[in-house]
Amino acid sequence: MSAHAYKKKNPVWDWLTTVDHKKIGILYLASGAFFFLLGGIEAILLRVQLLYPEFDFVGAETFNQLLTMHGTTMIFLAAMPLIFGFMNAIVPLQIGARDVAFPFVNSLGFWLFTAGGILLNLGWFLGGAPDAGWTGYAPLSTTSPGNGVDFYVLGLQISGIGTLIGGINFLVTIINMRAPGMTFMRMPLFTWSSFITSGLILFAFPALTIGLALLMFDRLFGSQFFAAEAGGNPIIYEHLFWIFGHPEVYILVLPAFGMFSEIIATFARKRLFGYSAMVFATALIGFLGFMVWVHHMFTVGLGPIANSIFAVATMLIAVPTGVKIFNWLFTMWGGKVSFPTANLFAVGFIPSFVLGGMTGVMLSVPPADYQYHDSYFVVAHFHYVIVGGVVFGLFAGMYYWWPKIFGTVLNEFLGKLHFWLFFIGFHLTFFPMHFLGLMGMPRRVYTYLSGQSLDEANFAATMGAFLMGLATIIMVWNIIQTSVKGKKAGNDPWDGRTLEWAISSPAPEYNFAQTPLVRGLDAWWLEKRAGNKQMVAAEPLDDIHMPDSSILPVLLSLGLFTAALSAIYSNWVLAIGGLALAALSMILRSVIDYHGYHIHKEDLPAEGREGK
Amino acid sequence: MKSNEAMTKLPANPERATLDGKNKFLGFWFFLGGETVLFASLFGVYLGLRNATNGGVTSNELFELPLVFIATMLLLTSSLTSVFATMALKTNHFKRMIGWFVVTGLLGLGFLGLEIYEFNHYVHEYGHTIKSSAWGSAFYTLVGTHGAHVFMGISWITLLIIRNLRRGMDLYTAPKFYLFALYWHFIDVVWIFIFTVVYLMGKVG
Numbered sequence: 001m002s003a004h005a006y007k008k009k010n011p012v013w014d015w016l017t018t019v020d021h022k023k024i025g026i027l028y029l030a031s032g033a034f035f036f037l038l039g040g041i042e043a044i045l046l047r048v049q050l051l052y053p054e055f056d057f058v059g060a061e062t063f064n065q066l067l068t069m070h071g072t073t074m075i076f077l078a079a080m081p082l083i084f085g086f087m088n089a090i091v092p093l094q095i096g097a098r099d100v101a102f103p104f105v106n107s108l109g110f111w112l113f114t115a116g117g118i119l120l121n122l123g124w125f126l127g128g129a130p131d132a133g134w135t136g137y138a139p140l141s142t143t144s145p146g147n148g149v150d151f152y153v154l155g156l157q158i159s160g161i162g163t164l165i166g167g168i169n170f171l172v173t174i175i176n177m178r179a180p181g182m183t184f185m186r187m188p189l190f191t192w193s194s195f196i197t198s199g200l201i202l203f204a205f206p207a208l209t210i211g212l213a214l215l216m217f218d219r220l221f222g223s224q225f226f227a228a229e230a231g232g233n234p235i236i237y238e239h240l241f242w243i244f245g246h247p248e249v250y251i252l253v254l255p256a257f258g259m260f261s262e263i264i265a266t267f268a269r270k271r272l273f274g275y276s277a278m279v280f281a282t283a284l285i286g287f288l289g290f291m292v293w294v295h296h297m298f299t300v301g302l303g304p305i306a307n308s309i310f311a312v313a314t315m316l317i318a319v320p321t322g323v324k325i326f327n328w329l330f331t332m333w334g335g336k337v338s339f340p341t342a343n344l345f346a347v348g349f350i351p352s353f354v355l356g357g358m359t360g361v362m363l364s365v366p367p368a369d370y371q372y373h374d375s376y377f378v379v380a381h382f383h384y385v386i387v388g389g390v391v392f393g394l395f396a397g398m399y400y401w402w403p404k405i406f407g408t409v410l411n412e413f414l415g416k417l418h419f420w421l422f423f424i425g426f427h428l429t430f431f432p433m434h435f436l437g438l439m440g441m442p443r444r445v446y447t448y449l450s451g452q453s454l455d456e457a458n459f460a461a462t463m464g465a466f467l468m469g470l471a472t473i474i475m476v477w478n479i480i481q482t483s484v485k486g487k488k489a490g491n492d493p494w495d496g497r498t499l500e501w502a503i504s505s506p507a508p509e510y511n512f513a514q515t516p517l518v519r520g521l522d523a524w525w526l527e528k529r530a531g532n533k534q535m536v537a538a539e540p541l542d543d544i545h546m547p548d549s550s551i552l553p554v555l556l557s558l559g560l561f562t563a564a565l566s567a568i569y570s571n572w573v574l575a576i577g578g579l580a581l582a583a584l585s586m587i588l589r590s591v592i593d594y595h596g597y598h599i600h601k602e603d604l605p606a607e608g609r610e611g612k
Numbered sequence: 613m614k615s616n617e618a619m620t621k622l623p624a625n626p627e628r629a630t631l632d633g634k635n636k637f638l639g640f641w642f643f644l645g646g647e648t649v650l651f652a653s654l655f656g657v658y659l660g661l662r663n664a665t666n667g668g669v670t671s672n673e674l675f676e677l678p679l680v681f682i683a684t685m686l687l688l689t690s691s692l693t694s695v696f697a698t699m700a701l702k703t704n705h706f707k708r709m710i711g712w713f714v715v716t717g718l719l720g721l722g723f724l725g726l727e728i729y730e731f732n733h734y735v736h737e738y739g740h741t742i743k744s745s746a747w748g749s750a751f752y753t754l755v756g757t758h759g760a761h762v763f764m765g766i767s768w769i770t771l772l773i774i775r776n777l778r779r780g781m782d783l784y785t786a787p788k789f790y791l792f793a794l795y796w797h798f799i800d801v802v803w804i805f806i807f808t809v810v811y812l813m814g815k816v817g
Contacts, residue, residue, distance in 0.1 A: 101635040164646060172639040176631065202642055206650035214657065214753070223742045223749035224666070225657065231664030232746035236657055243653070591775050593784075 017549040019103035020509055024110050025089030026405065031114055032081035038121070039073035040472055042066045047429070047465040050458050053450035063446035064131040065148065069121070071134025072152065075248070076159060077117040079386070082394050083255045084109075084166055087194045089405045091170065093500035093507055094191045096179025096516045096523075096535075101172040103547040104589070109166035111557035116159025119564055123151035133444060135241055138226035138234040142218045147568050153216045154564035158557070160205055160212070167201030170194055179499075180538040181518035185279070188498040188522075189272060192279050193258030196286040197251050203290070204247035211240035220567060235300060242293035250289040253385065254282055256393025257324060260346045263400050264328050266494050267343040268335030271522060274327040281320035281327075288317045298369045307366040314364035321357055325350060340494075341415030345396035348423050349388060356384025359434065374444075377437025383430045395422070395475075403493045407506040408486030414478040418471050425467025432457035497525035502535045510544045513604050543598040550594070556585035622704050622781065627790035629783050636787045644798050651802050654757060655809060658750045662814070666745030669738045671814030680811045683726045684803065687762075690719035691800040698793045706781040709789065710773055716796060717769045720762050727759045751810065758806055761799050768792055 009017075018024065046066050049057045058066065092100055100106050123129035130152035132141035141149045174187070174195045187195075215237065217223040224230035226237050265272040272278060294302060294310035328350060339347070359381040363369050372378055395418075402410050436457050441448060448454050492501040502524045503512060516535035520526045527535055563578030623629045628637050662671065697712035731752070734740040742752045769792050776785045 102639060105639075168639050168642045168646070171642050172635050176635050176638060202646045203649050206646050207653050210650060210653035210657070214749075217742070217749065217753065221742060223753070224664075224744075224746040225661070225749050225753075227746070230746055231661070231666045232749070233660055233664070236660050239656075240653055587771060590771055 021088045028081045028085030035077035042070040047462040051462045060446045065129040068130045097177040102169045108553040109162040111553045112162030113159045115557040115561040116155045120155030138237040150568040164205045167198040170198040189261035190258035193254040200247045204244045208244035242296045246293040247289045253389045259397040263346040270335040273330035281323045284320040298366045299373045342400035344419045349392040352388030375437035376433040376441045380433035403489030409489045418475045421471035425464045428464030497522040548594045552585045626786035633787040654754045661746045661750040664746035686723040690716045694796045
């Protein structure tokens, strides 16, 4: 609210109240990394339980909680925020914007996500975590005893609201805030895929909101949506969940595709092959993503016609995805390809993801799916697409953009060690699972019998999980070491192509001292080829308007968190108190005028000024 | 004459004249897109469960069209008055705009009162509750979510009017009022679907 207070703030208050997209990006990355480690520990515990036949390590009950929380954590609390972290840190820079369209909403989105994530994990300390699978199918979830599933329902609901408003923010940012000359068909692929992902979030998350709300009503208020004995229908939940759930897969993987497109082009030192085909393929995948949800439900018995239509729609998605794969290969073809860690992850992604895509096409055939359904074959498939696609993308993006976000370069030797251990561990874990599934091992079961030829593959899978764990420890060590005494990064360490590399590392809080003029695709690369040392400015040097920081997002999230936690224990007075705090925060946001403040042009450092 | 002079001060679409206004305008349309999916999901659930009466009262026995007709007329009229308010906004007649928004809010309040009466009536006269059948759950969730939106809208416009009464119209306040009008129209459109899918189809479908 007060002008110029930003210089004297204490750091804790600053991080709690910041509306700077770069800081919010770092917050997203940090909390996403925390939940990624948590989900990884859960995965390793699962694999230890399955190390030997009839092994007793955590037992059946804890195993159910672990598998539920591993899936939920990795999808909603690790992959989503890490992707939002990169979107926040990079997209405004790539389009030449000073900020996002709604800085306040951006901060609110982060704090809602965090509140939901904490609530979800409180179950571990309050009598049992959710145990009905990450899908939360009714009636298993509606009849699950204890409060575990309540934490799932309300935690996801709160973090889902945060994701939804984050998606709207990026849609508007990309449409309205582009620099002069940055037409849609000059946008970098990561910005394009963030744009389409935000659209998918907007139209997919409300279905989850309703699915979770109905679960909550059934559990807390005794409604009968999914109670077959009172005329309810549990299949409705499956539809709602997958109408959200399938687009969610593309919400996660499309930004990763965008990262690969940037990284592969940069390290091939070539323009991306088939730019417009890439854009079109991304949009088509996003569109078709809404038409395939029933392929998760082939065995429900919706009939041959429904199954056939959704099978054909599913197979169609292989076409635009194939276009992308070939475009990446042709981008490297004839290029001067170098392999720093970022590009290792990007190139390692291609064969790994193709394997996951092929099993996806196998699963899209309904008669065959009856055989694969709920087996380890499915587990192998979706880990190949999500780890091989999303996680490899996040690692590649981390090594690639770390200099721009933090101003230091991650150690390349440790990075390469991280890649090779993770890559080998990944395939060692998940490749044998295809065969485990084909031999009949069901997913989500805590043990298996010996003498069924399942022993060796399970042992190998657990060893692979240990390798991935070791790789992650090396990555953490790399991050710690780099943070303490990392090599200073230049503004443009990779000889990049897009606008974010035209400004200092890390970017100043106003991003661009003067809004740049974009003169083509790969704007920064064009200027460099033309012999320019910086972007041409699109406006004279002037005072820069900055948004006010605010504590209200934290208070609003705290209010909803309190309300949800109290509702789980039927403490309605406290629940209403929490809602009142949330409402009061909204009212204050509406009533107080936020005028922002100006950074005066005299205060800008000389190096920040462009196009003198 | 005074109003003509004022008109020349504000641009043609004051709600979209600034970047901030443009962002809010576009962002709110996207928000309404998400709300559309939200209500579409609820309508889907309702259509799947509308005959699951669990041996209790059916929609044909329960609904009374005269009451629903009055509620519908109140809400449709409030949509009209919010259009009048928007026209006043675009021509920079601040007091006229506030007046029409007050009428809009009051009509919304009337609608909400009728809905509360209706729910109360169903619960106490017919034993039709959120727990009595899957249809009951679907009915109260769909219609209740719409009612909650109406309540939210009334609170919103009340706050806007109180806060901005003495400030008048400018490029800062115009987007705030305009977005409320968009929201109110959306609520009205949803009600038209509820009237058709829930009440008319409940009577004759």
